[in-house]
Amino acid sequence: MAGGLPHPLLIMTELNHALGTHIxxxxxxxWFGMSVLFVLGFIVSRRLSLVPGGVQNLAEIIIGGLxxxxxxxxxxxxxxxxxxxxTxxxxxxxxxxxxxxxxFDAPTANVNTNAAMAVCTFLYYNYIGIKLHGAGYIKHFMGPIPALAPLMFIIELVSHISRPLSLTLRLFGNIRGEEIVLVLLFMLAPLVSTLPMYFLFMLAKVIQAFIFFMLTMIYLxxxxxEAH
Amino acid sequence: MFFLKGNKETFDLLGNAATIGTHLVASTFVGLGIGWYLDKWLGTEPWLLIVFLCFGIAAGFKNVFDEVQRIQKKDQGKGPGTNENKSED
Structure with missing residues (x-):
């Protein structure tokens, strides 16, 4: 739901009613997004050809570019x-x-989805660091000057913990805001006002996904x- | 993506610009939270809250500093010609 505003139509609410579930x-x-990705991945991997065409071409452009x-x-x-x-x-x-x-509604407009992904990122990059450097990973937290190491340790700890928080809130705020704007505009002037916004939001949503990806890359x- | 090919740098910079603000705020709040819960646990109100709030603010500024350093390094790596031109002007 977009900020408590009445959404015009949500398929999954109807589905919940029909099935009598409370998911x-x-x-x-x-789940729907995951199944879309599974099906796409299946289609692409079934018909691999040396000269890519159609879906395979698109997948290769995205993954190869990244x-x-x-x-x-x-x-x-x-x-x-x-x-x-x-992924x-x-x-x-x-x-x-x-x-x-x-x-449909964007699942990333709910803070829980984003928090799950941000925590995964946090655990993963720390896991990679510990796996690669062993106990020497702690040097990453110490800063360049030995005398200031205890102080830097606390500051670095706080800044590392703040990373999943800022990842979560940025994605959540942007996507939720866009959903609210869309619902409001739909209430004011259906279709006439929402259609132009679609182009802006399509760009904004790609940028948000890219920012999440890029920050994960920077952390990794x-x-x-090696520690500086 | 169709626009990822040409202007990767624009996207990169856009990402950097968007991250600085939230980093600053998130660090401050994490510091505040840590101090709050430590105080509750140890019963030393309000000292740890103040100390960790300061740590949080310091961490936020350190994040911003790191980010700016990274952008600067990338700018310089782009080409020595641009820097020389600037100094000549």
Whole structure:
């Protein structure tokens, strides 16, 4: 639901009524987004050809472009962690764009979906750091000057904990805001006002997915490289 | 994506600009939260709250500083020619 405003139509609410279940809407929509991705992945992997065409072409452009971007920023070590980031990007993109389909709501407009992804990112980059550096990972928290190490440790700890929080809130705020604007405009002037907004929000939603992806990349880069 | 090909740098910069603000705010609130719960746990109101709020603000500024350093490094890496041109002007 967009900020308590009455949504014109939500398919999954009707589905809940029909099935007599009490599964929250955003979970239904997340499942739907996941199944879309599964089906797409299945279709692409069934008919691989040397000369890509159709869906395979699109998938190759997205994934190949992102991989080039990651490798040029992180270095060759980025290839190892690329699948995680790419999955996040595609997943968030699908969930974000789902908010623009009539009858659907973006699951990322709910803070729980975002928190789950942000916590996953947090745990993953720390896991990679510990796996790669062992106990030396703590040097990442110490800063360059030994005398200031205890102070820097606390500051770094706070700034690391704030990362999942800022990831969550940025995505949540942007997507939720867009949903509210769309519902309000739909109430004021159906179709005439919402249609132009679709183009703006399509761009904004892609940017938000990309920002989440890029921040994950920066954090992973921080845990992959040696302590300064 | 169709526009990811040409202007990756624009996207990159857009992302950087969008992250700075939230980093600053989120760190402050995390510091505040840690202080609040430590105070509740240890019963030392209000000292740890104040101390950790200061740590949170410091962490926020450190985040912003790191971010700016990263942008600057990327700018310089783009090409030495642009920097020299600037100094000549």
């Amino acid at each position: 929250p809407n955003h979970v239904w929509y997340t 991989e080039d971007f990651v490798v040029s920023n992180v270095g060759e070590g980025g290839r190892k962690v690329f699948p995680f980031m790419c 996040l990007f595609v997943y968030i993109l699908v969930l974000n764009l789902m908010g623009l389909v009539p009858g 880069k921080g845990s992959l490289e």
